[in-house]
Amino acid sequence: MKSSFKILIGVIALLIVIFLARAYFTGNVVKEDTIKFGVTLPLTGDLSNFGVGEKNAIEIAVEEINSNGGINGRKIELIIEDTKCNAQDGVSAANKLINIEKVPVIVGEICSGPTLAMAPLAEQSKTILFATAASSPKITNAGDYIFRDYPSDxxxxxxxxxxxxxxxxxxxxxxxxxxxxxxxxxxxxxxxxxxxxxxxxxxxxxxxxxxxxxxxxxxxxxxxxxxxxxxxxxxxxxxxxxxxxxxxxxxxxxxxxxxxxxxxxxxxxxxxxDGMVYTLLKSPLTEDFKIAIKSKTGSDQILIGMPNSYDAIHLIANAMKNCKNPEDTTCIKNELYKVKNYKGVTGTITIDSNGDLETADYAVKQYKGKEAIEVNL
The missing domain is CATH 3.40.50.2300 (Response regulator)
Structure with missing residues:
Protein backbone atom coordinates (compact mmCIF):
# COMPACT_ATOMS: atom_id res chain seq x y z
CA MET A 1 0.00 0.00 0.00
CA LYS A 2 2.77 2.40 0.99
CA SER A 3 4.69 1.41 -2.13
CA SER A 4 1.68 2.20 -4.36
CA PHE A 5 1.19 5.54 -2.63
CA LYS A 6 4.84 6.47 -3.15
CA ILE A 7 4.57 5.53 -6.83
CA LEU A 8 1.45 7.74 -7.17
CA ILE A 9 3.20 10.69 -5.53
CA GLY A 10 6.19 10.16 -7.79
CA VAL A 11 4.02 10.13 -10.92
CA ILE A 12 2.24 13.34 -9.85
CA ALA A 13 5.55 15.04 -9.11
CA LEU A 14 6.90 13.97 -12.51
CA LEU A 15 3.83 15.33 -14.30
CA ILE A 16 4.20 18.66 -12.51
CA VAL A 17 7.86 18.88 -13.52
CA ILE A 18 6.99 18.05 -17.15
CA PHE A 19 4.19 20.66 -17.20
CA LEU A 20 6.40 23.39 -15.76
CA ALA A 21 9.27 22.52 -18.08
CA ARG A 22 6.98 22.61 -21.10
CA ALA A 23 5.55 25.94 -20.02
CA TYR A 24 9.03 27.34 -19.56
CA PHE A 25 10.40 26.23 -22.92
CA THR A 26 7.27 27.06 -24.97
CA GLY A 27 6.49 30.33 -23.22
CA ASN A 28 2.94 29.19 -22.44
CA VAL A 29 3.12 30.31 -18.83
CA VAL A 30 -0.24 30.75 -17.15
CA LYS A 31 -0.89 34.49 -16.78
CA GLU A 32 -1.90 36.02 -13.49
CA ASP A 33 -5.42 37.41 -13.21
CA THR A 34 -5.43 40.88 -14.76
CA ILE A 35 -7.94 43.56 -15.72
CA LYS A 36 -7.73 44.44 -19.39
CA PHE A 37 -7.76 48.08 -20.44
CA GLY A 38 -8.32 48.69 -24.14
CA VAL A 39 -6.33 51.60 -25.55
CA THR A 40 -7.01 53.26 -28.92
CA LEU A 41 -4.60 55.88 -30.23
CA PRO A 42 -3.25 57.24 -33.54
CA LEU A 43 0.16 55.57 -33.37
CA THR A 44 0.79 56.06 -37.09
CA GLY A 45 -0.38 58.72 -39.54
CA ASP A 46 -1.80 62.12 -38.55
CA LEU A 47 -1.20 63.04 -34.91
CA SER A 48 1.02 60.00 -34.28
CA ASN A 49 3.35 62.24 -32.24
CA PHE A 50 0.48 62.89 -29.86
CA GLY A 51 -0.62 59.24 -29.92
CA VAL A 52 2.82 57.96 -28.95
CA GLY A 53 3.01 60.63 -26.25
CA GLU A 54 -0.30 59.50 -24.77
CA LYS A 55 0.80 55.87 -24.90
CA ASN A 56 3.84 56.77 -22.79
CA ALA A 57 1.70 58.65 -20.26
CA ILE A 58 -0.79 55.77 -20.03
CA GLU A 59 2.02 53.29 -19.42
CA ILE A 60 3.42 55.47 -16.64
CA ALA A 61 0.03 55.57 -14.90
CA VAL A 62 -0.40 51.80 -15.24
CA GLU A 63 3.09 51.14 -13.87
CA GLU A 64 2.28 53.31 -10.84
CA ILE A 65 -1.02 51.55 -10.16
CA ASN A 66 0.38 48.04 -10.66
CA SER A 67 3.36 48.70 -8.40
CA ASN A 68 0.98 49.84 -5.65
CA GLY A 69 -1.19 46.74 -5.52
CA GLY A 70 -3.13 47.17 -8.75
CA ILE A 71 -6.91 47.32 -8.64
CA ASN A 72 -8.06 45.33 -5.61
CA GLY A 73 -5.00 43.11 -6.01
CA ARG A 74 -5.30 42.69 -9.80
CA LYS A 75 -2.87 44.31 -12.22
CA ILE A 76 -3.86 46.28 -15.31
CA GLU A 77 -3.04 44.72 -18.68
CA LEU A 78 -3.02 47.09 -21.67
CA ILE A 79 -4.38 45.98 -25.06
CA ILE A 80 -3.29 48.72 -27.48
CA GLU A 81 -4.77 49.36 -30.95
CA ASP A 82 -3.77 51.90 -33.63
CA THR A 83 -6.68 53.96 -35.02
CA LYS A 84 -4.52 56.09 -37.36
CA CYS A 85 -6.94 58.90 -36.42
CA ASN A 86 -9.39 57.22 -38.80
CA ALA A 87 -13.02 56.34 -38.06
CA GLN A 88 -12.96 52.96 -39.84
CA ASP A 89 -9.81 51.87 -38.02
CA GLY A 90 -11.41 53.06 -34.79
CA VAL A 91 -14.45 50.85 -35.38
CA SER A 92 -12.21 47.86 -36.16
CA ALA A 93 -10.22 48.47 -32.98
CA ALA A 94 -13.36 48.83 -30.86
CA ASN A 95 -14.89 45.65 -32.29
CA LYS A 96 -11.74 43.69 -31.44
CA LEU A 97 -11.44 45.13 -27.95
CA ILE A 98 -15.12 44.70 -27.09
CA ASN A 99 -15.97 41.40 -28.77
CA ILE A 100 -12.68 39.48 -28.66
CA GLU A 101 -10.65 40.93 -25.79
CA LYS A 102 -13.79 41.60 -23.69
CA VAL A 103 -12.34 44.76 -22.15
CA PRO A 104 -14.52 46.69 -19.67
CA VAL A 105 -12.96 50.02 -20.70
CA ILE A 106 -11.43 51.67 -23.75
CA VAL A 107 -9.29 54.73 -23.09
CA GLY A 108 -7.03 57.15 -24.90
CA GLU A 109 -8.54 58.26 -28.18
CA ILE A 110 -7.34 61.65 -29.37
CA CYS A 111 -9.37 62.10 -32.54
CA SER A 112 -13.06 62.97 -32.57
CA GLY A 113 -13.88 60.96 -35.72
CA PRO A 114 -12.85 57.57 -34.31
CA THR A 115 -14.36 58.45 -30.93
CA LEU A 116 -17.77 59.21 -32.43
CA ALA A 117 -17.57 56.09 -34.60
CA MET A 118 -16.71 53.89 -31.61
CA ALA A 119 -19.25 55.45 -29.25
CA PRO A 120 -22.35 53.50 -30.44
CA LEU A 121 -20.45 50.21 -30.11
CA ALA A 122 -19.33 51.11 -26.59
CA GLU A 123 -22.78 52.31 -25.58
CA GLN A 124 -24.56 49.23 -26.91
CA SER A 125 -22.14 46.84 -25.18
CA LYS A 126 -21.99 48.95 -21.98
CA THR A 127 -18.24 49.36 -22.37
CA ILE A 128 -16.69 52.49 -20.86
CA LEU A 129 -15.21 54.71 -23.60
CA PHE A 130 -12.98 57.39 -22.08
CA ALA A 131 -11.54 59.85 -24.61
CA THR A 132 -8.52 61.88 -23.58
CA ALA A 133 -8.20 64.56 -26.28
CA ALA A 134 -11.23 64.12 -28.55
CA SER A 135 -13.06 67.44 -28.43
CA SER A 136 -16.07 67.41 -30.78
CA PRO A 137 -19.20 68.87 -29.15
CA LYS A 138 -21.11 65.83 -30.48
CA ILE A 139 -19.33 63.62 -27.91
CA THR A 140 -21.29 65.36 -25.14
CA ASN A 141 -24.44 63.47 -26.13
CA ALA A 142 -22.78 60.29 -27.43
CA GLY A 143 -24.03 58.10 -24.57
CA ASP A 144 -24.06 57.34 -20.86
CA TYR A 145 -20.92 55.18 -21.07
CA ILE A 146 -18.91 57.84 -22.95
CA PHE A 147 -16.56 60.08 -20.94
CA ARG A 148 -13.67 62.46 -21.51
CA ASP A 149 -11.33 64.60 -19.45
CA TYR A 150 -10.61 66.97 -22.33
CA PRO A 151 -12.95 69.91 -23.00
CA SER A 152 -15.44 70.29 -25.82
CA ASP A 153 -14.49 72.41 -28.84
CA ASP A 274 6.58 83.89 -36.52
CA GLY A 275 3.80 85.79 -34.79
CA MET A 276 1.15 83.11 -35.22
CA VAL A 277 -0.94 82.51 -32.11
CA TYR A 278 -2.70 79.38 -30.88
CA THR A 279 -4.76 78.29 -27.90
CA LEU A 280 -4.31 75.14 -25.84
CA LEU A 281 -5.66 73.63 -22.66
CA LYS A 282 -3.95 74.97 -19.56
CA SER A 283 -2.48 72.18 -17.44
CA PRO A 284 -0.57 73.06 -14.25
CA LEU A 285 1.30 69.69 -14.26
CA THR A 286 2.96 68.27 -11.17
CA GLU A 287 6.72 67.96 -10.81
CA ASP A 288 6.36 64.21 -10.26
CA PHE A 289 4.59 63.90 -13.62
CA LYS A 290 7.26 65.94 -15.41
CA ILE A 291 9.99 63.77 -13.87
CA ALA A 292 8.17 60.56 -14.83
CA ILE A 293 7.80 61.70 -18.45
CA LYS A 294 11.47 62.72 -18.64
CA SER A 295 12.52 59.37 -17.17
CA LYS A 296 10.43 57.37 -19.66
CA THR A 297 10.95 59.38 -22.85
CA GLY A 298 14.24 61.17 -22.27
CA SER A 299 12.53 64.44 -23.18
CA ASP A 300 10.93 67.35 -21.34
CA GLN A 301 8.33 67.65 -24.10
CA ILE A 302 4.77 67.11 -22.85
CA LEU A 303 2.30 67.15 -25.72
CA ILE A 304 -1.44 67.71 -25.56
CA GLY A 305 -3.36 64.73 -24.27
CA MET A 306 -0.49 63.24 -22.28
CA PRO A 307 -1.56 64.66 -18.90
CA ASN A 308 -5.22 63.89 -19.68
CA SER A 309 -4.52 60.25 -20.55
CA TYR A 310 -2.50 59.85 -17.35
CA ASP A 311 -5.36 61.29 -15.29
CA ALA A 312 -7.92 59.14 -17.15
CA ILE A 313 -6.20 55.90 -16.16
CA HIS A 314 -6.16 56.93 -12.50
CA LEU A 315 -9.79 58.07 -12.62
CA ILE A 316 -10.91 54.74 -14.09
CA ALA A 317 -8.77 52.73 -11.66
CA ASN A 318 -10.20 54.65 -8.70
CA ALA A 319 -13.73 54.01 -9.96
CA MET A 320 -13.00 50.28 -10.32
CA LYS A 321 -11.61 50.09 -6.79
CA ASN A 322 -14.97 51.28 -5.48
CA CYS A 323 -16.82 48.44 -7.23
CA LYS A 324 -17.37 44.99 -5.72
CA ASN A 325 -16.60 43.63 -9.19
CA PRO A 326 -14.03 46.00 -10.74
CA GLU A 327 -15.13 44.92 -14.23
CA ASP A 328 -18.79 45.81 -13.62
CA THR A 329 -19.11 48.60 -16.18
CA THR A 330 -22.41 49.91 -14.81
CA CYS A 331 -20.73 50.40 -11.44
CA ILE A 332 -17.65 51.99 -13.09
CA LYS A 333 -19.93 54.35 -15.02
CA ASN A 334 -21.78 55.40 -11.87
CA GLU A 335 -18.52 55.97 -10.00
CA LEU A 336 -17.12 58.14 -12.81
CA TYR A 337 -20.17 60.39 -12.67
CA LYS A 338 -19.36 60.96 -8.99
CA VAL A 339 -15.92 62.48 -9.76
CA LYS A 340 -15.85 65.92 -8.11
CA ASN A 341 -12.79 68.11 -7.51
CA TYR A 342 -10.30 65.31 -8.24
CA LYS A 343 -6.75 66.67 -8.07
CA GLY A 344 -5.05 65.46 -11.24
CA VAL A 345 -1.93 66.53 -13.09
CA THR A 346 -4.19 68.58 -15.39
CA GLY A 347 -5.73 70.41 -12.45
CA THR A 348 -9.01 69.96 -10.60
CA ILE A 349 -11.37 67.59 -12.43
CA THR A 350 -15.14 67.42 -12.08
CA ILE A 351 -17.19 65.22 -14.42
CA ASP A 352 -20.61 66.62 -15.31
CA SER A 353 -23.88 64.79 -16.05
CA ASN A 354 -22.85 64.28 -19.70
CA GLY A 355 -19.49 62.71 -18.85
CA ASP A 356 -17.70 65.93 -19.84
CA LEU A 357 -15.36 68.22 -17.96
CA GLU A 358 -17.37 70.78 -16.02
CA THR A 359 -14.93 73.63 -16.78
CA ALA A 360 -11.81 74.33 -18.83
CA ASP A 361 -9.02 76.92 -18.77
CA TYR A 362 -6.92 77.83 -21.80
CA ALA A 363 -3.51 79.35 -22.37
CA VAL A 364 -2.12 81.18 -25.42
CA LYS A 365 1.17 80.47 -27.14
CA GLN A 366 2.91 82.36 -29.92
CA TYR A 367 5.58 81.24 -32.37
CA LYS A 368 8.75 83.29 -31.96
CA GLY A 369 11.80 82.14 -33.89
CA LYS A 370 12.20 78.43 -33.25
CA GLU A 371 10.08 78.39 -30.10
CA ALA A 372 6.46 78.47 -29.04
CA ILE A 373 6.21 80.75 -26.02
CA GLU A 374 3.28 81.17 -23.65
CA VAL A 375 2.11 84.78 -23.79
CA ASN A 376 -0.33 87.10 -22.04
CA LEU A 377 -2.03 89.08 -24.77
Missing part, protein backbone atom coordinates in the same frame (compact mmCIF):
# COMPACT_ATOMS: atom_id res chain seq x y z
CA UNK A 154 -17.18 74.82 -27.68
CA UNK A 155 -14.69 76.06 -25.11
CA UNK A 156 -11.67 76.37 -27.40
CA UNK A 157 -13.50 77.86 -30.38
CA UNK A 158 -15.13 80.45 -28.14
CA UNK A 159 -11.83 81.27 -26.44
CA UNK A 160 -10.11 81.65 -29.81
CA UNK A 161 -12.79 84.14 -30.83
CA UNK A 162 -12.38 86.11 -27.61
CA UNK A 163 -8.61 86.28 -28.03
CA UNK A 164 -9.02 87.38 -31.65
CA UNK A 165 -11.60 90.08 -30.93
CA UNK A 166 -10.69 91.37 -27.48
CA UNK A 167 -6.90 90.94 -27.34
CA UNK A 168 -5.75 91.08 -30.96
CA UNK A 169 -8.54 93.55 -31.79
CA UNK A 170 -9.45 91.87 -35.08
CA UNK A 171 -12.85 92.44 -36.61
CA UNK A 172 -12.90 90.59 -39.96
CA UNK A 173 -12.07 86.89 -39.74
CA UNK A 174 -11.50 84.36 -42.50
CA UNK A 175 -12.01 80.76 -41.38
CA UNK A 176 -10.08 77.83 -42.90
CA UNK A 177 -10.91 74.44 -41.43
CA UNK A 178 -10.53 70.70 -42.05
CA UNK A 179 -13.67 68.76 -42.99
CA UNK A 180 -13.73 66.43 -40.00
CA UNK A 181 -15.67 66.44 -36.73
CA UNK A 182 -12.85 68.26 -34.93
CA UNK A 183 -12.53 70.98 -37.58
CA UNK A 184 -16.27 71.55 -37.85
CA UNK A 185 -16.76 71.68 -34.08
CA UNK A 186 -14.06 74.29 -33.43
CA UNK A 187 -15.04 76.31 -36.50
CA UNK A 188 -18.69 76.52 -35.51
CA UNK A 189 -17.87 77.59 -31.95
CA UNK A 190 -15.42 80.25 -33.18
CA UNK A 191 -17.88 81.71 -35.69
CA UNK A 192 -20.72 81.86 -33.18
CA UNK A 193 -18.71 83.64 -30.51
CA UNK A 194 -16.85 85.98 -32.91
CA UNK A 195 -20.15 87.21 -34.34
CA UNK A 196 -21.64 87.57 -30.85
CA UNK A 197 -18.74 89.87 -29.97
CA UNK A 198 -19.45 92.04 -33.01
CA UNK A 199 -17.00 90.60 -35.52
CA UNK A 200 -17.65 89.59 -39.13
CA UNK A 201 -16.83 86.29 -40.82
CA UNK A 202 -15.61 87.44 -44.23
CA UNK A 203 -15.09 84.02 -45.82
CA UNK A 204 -15.26 80.36 -44.83
CA UNK A 205 -13.13 77.78 -46.66
CA UNK A 206 -12.50 74.09 -45.99
CA UNK A 207 -10.12 71.30 -46.99
CA UNK A 208 -9.94 67.52 -46.66
CA UNK A 209 -7.69 65.67 -44.24
CA UNK A 210 -4.32 65.08 -45.87
CA UNK A 211 -4.62 68.08 -48.22
CA UNK A 212 -1.33 69.05 -49.87
CA UNK A 213 -2.50 72.14 -51.76
CA UNK A 214 -4.38 74.98 -50.06
CA UNK A 215 -3.47 77.68 -52.59
CA UNK A 216 -6.99 78.00 -54.01
CA UNK A 217 -8.50 78.56 -50.56
CA UNK A 218 -5.69 80.90 -49.54
CA UNK A 219 -6.01 82.96 -52.72
CA UNK A 220 -9.69 83.53 -51.94
CA UNK A 221 -8.81 84.49 -48.38
CA UNK A 222 -6.14 86.90 -49.65
CA UNK A 223 -8.82 88.71 -51.66
CA UNK A 224 -11.32 88.80 -48.78
CA UNK A 225 -9.89 91.84 -46.99
CA UNK A 226 -9.70 89.88 -43.71
CA UNK A 227 -7.54 91.00 -40.80
CA UNK A 228 -7.40 87.51 -39.24
CA UNK A 229 -7.24 83.88 -40.40
CA UNK A 230 -8.61 81.28 -38.00
CA UNK A 231 -7.10 77.92 -38.99
CA UNK A 232 -8.25 74.50 -37.78
CA UNK A 233 -6.37 71.41 -38.95
CA UNK A 234 -3.88 68.77 -37.86
CA UNK A 235 -0.11 69.18 -37.77
CA UNK A 236 0.60 67.95 -41.32
CA UNK A 237 -2.04 70.25 -42.79
CA UNK A 238 -0.72 73.09 -40.62
CA UNK A 239 2.71 72.71 -42.20
CA UNK A 240 1.19 72.94 -45.71
CA UNK A 241 -0.87 75.96 -44.63
CA UNK A 242 2.09 77.89 -43.22
CA UNK A 243 4.40 77.13 -46.15
CA UNK A 244 1.83 78.12 -48.78
CA UNK A 245 0.75 81.18 -46.80
CA UNK A 246 4.32 82.46 -47.05
CA UNK A 247 4.62 81.49 -50.72
CA UNK A 248 1.55 83.61 -51.52
CA UNK A 249 2.87 86.55 -49.52
CA UNK A 250 -0.03 86.57 -47.07
CA UNK A 251 0.88 88.33 -43.82
CA UNK A 252 -2.53 88.30 -42.13
CA UNK A 253 -2.54 87.44 -38.41
CA UNK A 254 -3.14 83.73 -37.82
CA UNK A 255 -4.89 82.21 -34.80
CA UNK A 256 -5.14 78.44 -34.46
CA UNK A 257 -5.65 75.60 -31.98
CA UNK A 258 -3.70 73.12 -29.85
CA UNK A 259 -2.58 71.03 -32.85
CA UNK A 260 -0.03 73.81 -33.48
CA UNK A 261 1.65 72.67 -30.25
CA UNK A 262 3.73 70.09 -32.11
CA UNK A 263 7.51 70.54 -32.46
CA UNK A 264 7.43 68.98 -35.94
CA UNK A 265 5.71 72.12 -37.27
CA UNK A 266 8.53 74.50 -36.38
CA UNK A 267 11.08 71.95 -37.57
CA UNK A 268 9.48 72.09 -41.03
CA UNK A 269 8.48 75.77 -41.37
CA UNK A 270 11.09 77.61 -39.29
CA UNK A 271 10.57 81.36 -39.01
CA UNK A 272 7.63 81.32 -41.43
CA UNK A 273 5.31 80.86 -38.46
Missing amino acids: NYQGSYGAEISYNKLEKRKAAVLYMQIDYGIGVKDAFKKRFKELGGTITIEESFVQGAKDLRTQLSKIKSSNSDLIYFVGYNEEAIVFIQQLKALGIKTQVVSTETFDDPSILQKVGNSA
